[in-house]
Amino acid sequence: MEMTKWFDTNYHYIVPELDPDVKFSYASHKAVNEYKEAKALGVETVPVLVGLVSYLLLSKLAKGVDKSFDLLFLLPKTLPIYKEVIEELKGAGATWIQFDEPLFVMDLEGHKLQAFSAAYAELESTLSGLNVLVETYFADVPAEAYKTLTSLKGVTAFGFDLIRGTKTIDLIKSSFPQGKYLFAGVVDGRNIWANDVAAPLITLQSLEGIVGKDKLVVSTSCSLLHTAVDLVNETKLDAEIKSWGLVGPYYYFFNNPVYPGPRRGGSRLAAAALKGSDHLRATEVSTRLDAPQKKLNLPILPTTTIGSFPQTVELRRVRREYKATKISEEDYVKAIKEEIKKVVDIQEDLDIDVLVHGEPERNDMVEYFGEQLSGFAFTANGWVQSYGSRCVKPPIIYGDVSRPKPMTVFWSSTAQSMTKRPMKGMLTGPVTILNWSFVRNDQPRHETCYQIALAIKDEVEDLEKGGIGVIQIDEAALREGLPLRKAEHSFYLDWAVHSFKITNCGVQDSTQIHTHMCCSNFNDIIHSIIDMDADVITIENSRSDEKLLSVFREGVKYGAGIGPGVYDIHSPRIPSTDEIADRINKMLAVLEQNILWVNPDCGLKTRKYTEVKPALKNMVHAAKLIRSQLASAK
Numbered sequence: 001m002e003m004t005k006w007f008d009t010n011y012h013y014i015v016p017e018l019d020p021d022v023k024f025s026y027a028s029h030k031a032v033n034e035y036k037e038a039k040a041l042g043v044e045t046v047p048v049l050v051g052l053v054s055y056l057l058l059s060k061l062a063k064g065v066d067k068s069f070d071l072l073f074l075l076p077k078t079l080p081i082y083k084e085v086i087e088e089l090k091g092a093g094a095t096w097i098q099f100d101e102p103l104f105v106m107d108l109e110g111h112k113l114q115a116f117s118a119a120y121a122e123l124e125s126t127l128s129g130l131n132v133l134v135e136t137y138f139a140d141v142p143a144e145a146y147k148t149l150t151s152l153k154g155v156t157a158f159g160f161d162l163i164r165g166t167k168t169i170d171l172i173k174s175s176f177p178q179g180k181y182l183f184a185g186v187v188d189g190r191n192i193w194a195n196d197v198a199a200p201l202i203t204l205q206s207l208e209g210i211v212g213k214d215k216l217v218v219s220t221s222c223s224l225l226h227t228a229v230d231l232v233n234e235t236k237l238d239a240e241i242k243s244w245g246l247v248g249p250y251y252y253f254f255n256n257p258v259y260p261g262p263r264r265g266g267s268r269l270a271a272a273a274l275k276g277s278d279h280l281r282a283t284e285v286s287t288r289l290d291a292p293q294k295k296l297n298l299p300i301l302p303t304t305t306i307g308s309f310p311q312t313v314e315l316r317r318v319r320r321e322y323k324a325t326k327i328s329e330e331d332y333v334k335a336i337k338e339e340i341k342k343v344v345d346i347q348e349d350l351d352i353d354v355l356v357h358g359e360p361e362r363n364d365m366v367e368y369f370g371e372q373l374s375g376f377a378f379t380a381n382g383w384v385q386s387y388g389s390r391c392v393k394p395p396i397i398y399g400d401v402s403r404p405k406p407m408t409v410f411w412s413s414t415a416q417s418m419t420k421r422p423m424k425g426m427l428t429g430p431v432t433i434l435n436w437s438f439v440r441n442d443q444p445r446h447e448t449c450y451q452i453a454l455a456i457k458d459e460v461e462d463l464e465k466g467g468i469g470v471i472q473i474d475e476a477a478l479r480e481g482l483p484l485r486k487a488e489h490s491f492y493l494d495w496a497v498h499s500f501k502i503t504n505c506g507v508q509d510s511t512q513i514h515t516h517m518c519c520s521n522f523n524d525i526i527h528s529i530i531d532m533d534a535d536v537i538t539i540e541n542s543r544s545d546e547k548l549l550s551v552f553r554e555g556v557k558y559g560a561g562i563g564p565g566v567y568d569i570h571s572p573r574i575p576s577t578d579e580i581a582d583r584i585n586k587m588l589a590v591l592e593q594n595i596l597w598v599n600p601d602c603g604l605k606t607r608k609y610t611e612v613k614p615a616l617k618n619m620v621h622a623a624k625l626i627r628s629q630l631a632s633a634k
């Protein structure tokens, strides 16, 4: 099944696949059991369920089902199950139930809104006797949807994200159903800063006048899944911040909305100057594509990987011991060099065309860069779930961003010195660094993004000077940051694409710029992706049933290099040569052979060598097989 991002967060969920004949039954009693568990400990909780309309709207049609089938037709099948769960919760003593219906913040057609009305009307009698909260989050609720929401039968409380949904407040002020509760999400659930008490207080006071004191509930803007848990164990101070003589960063981070320390005016001014300007490569894409090839001399269907190789237990131990100063810098560098050599040798043995160094020196593709840029701070324990048991520790951007010195040049040129094949430099792009960090909230996100872009630009140019002729700038989170509502898309895409272009507008034609994206639906922003003007783009593709290819089937023109992933890296399963060859053939049906690259969906860091080696071997075999078929067809 497809794994995709939960709205605009870095959290992933598995997308349910439903067909008209699906039979639902009440399988897991988790919600009830957990309610009872807390109750037994003397804690009365509000059980939270995914709202039944959002559940269906976030699902997708199973393979082979006629596209005209409307998943909302399944409501009569899911309703009885929800009724069973509600009855059981009531029986266990629950007095409140929360349904998360985040779909309310999206641009919804009328029939979808009607489905909400119909579904809750159907539940009304089962819900009677309970307080029922319908919670929305991540954006404001559009006017039509607000009307539907606040008229739902059986519902006694409505929740809104008043941080990201700045317009909802006007709707509430113009009408709010009498006698119902308002859950006012005034505490940011997506960031780590302490609440700025003054502004929400004014909001709350004005809302109190509308709904009444006894019906106003102070709440977070969304679930707290996306932020760090606690400060108590954060004892280490960032060295730079320490040198500024503060009491402790968290005193500031969590009690002031804005860090009051010194600012490096230079990067502010430079970033401000970028507004409204253009950053283009010197030569137009179709004309410059041959220039790198003259140096690289790659076969058709060149093979490459996305960057990371397995993060082994041993590698993590080395990093941990170095961090704890248990091993010397010299020993650390030696260990990482050995790992790079191992990764280079493996790729040469496999006969991969464009190599990577494997990213062994990186804890995470964002945190690693944050650690080397100014303006960032780090938690020791601020883990946030990304998917399954995988977590990230988003860095905190509190000040102006700048790059004191080269960040990756040493490792990339060391790796290049180990091989005659091209070694791809590997960077994380500005939009991804921004979207996967906790950001300062005293200036617009795009200004912070431009500052990061300028820092990455310096790195790109230093890599080029250091003899790296292929540079990948990952923008894995570009799609994720897309605002949920269409009206806001173009503003975001403008500055996000612009930020990416800034990073590499200064390179020579002969330097090949790659970018990489994963885990999301690109079809709706394909024109912006093309507009990024990279020479090669590698995109996750295999797990979403090659949805990506359909845009090219439908006639979108693309002439630069493209590598739609040929296998899923989230699974330990080893893809066979045949299956990969099959995938490549499907791609060749819609993309010219001279622009197609062969690569996995994403980095290999979460995999084991026992999986990676055979999988890549099959990948290279498949590419060679098709190359020879194409050659003999000539």
Ligand SMILES: Nc1nc2c(c(=O)[nH]1)N[C@@H](CNc1ccc(C(=O)N[C@@H](CCC(=O)N[C@@H](CCC(=O)N[C@@H](CCC(=O)O)C(=O)O)C(=O)O)C(=O)O)cc1)CN2
Pocket: 010, 311, 316, 317, 319, 320, 362, 363, 364, 365, 366, 367, 386, 387, 389, 390, 391, 392, 393, 436, 476, 519, 605, 606
């Ligand atoms: N930021 C970010 N978002 C992303 C991705 C990504 O790579 N980065 N990839 C996509 C998929 N999401 C992913 C998110 C995390 C991981 C991942 O592998 N995370 C690692 C942790 C990465 C890390 O920071 N590791 C550090 C430190 C880990 C640590 O503190 N470990 C403790 C616990 C014990 C241990 O395992 O060693 C310790 O060392 O004491 C290191 O290795 O240096 C994990 O969950 O295991 C993979 C994919 C989308 N979003």
Ligand SMILES: [Zn+2]
Pocket: 306, 476, 516, 517, 518, 519, 601, 602, 603
């Ligand atoms: Zn990826």
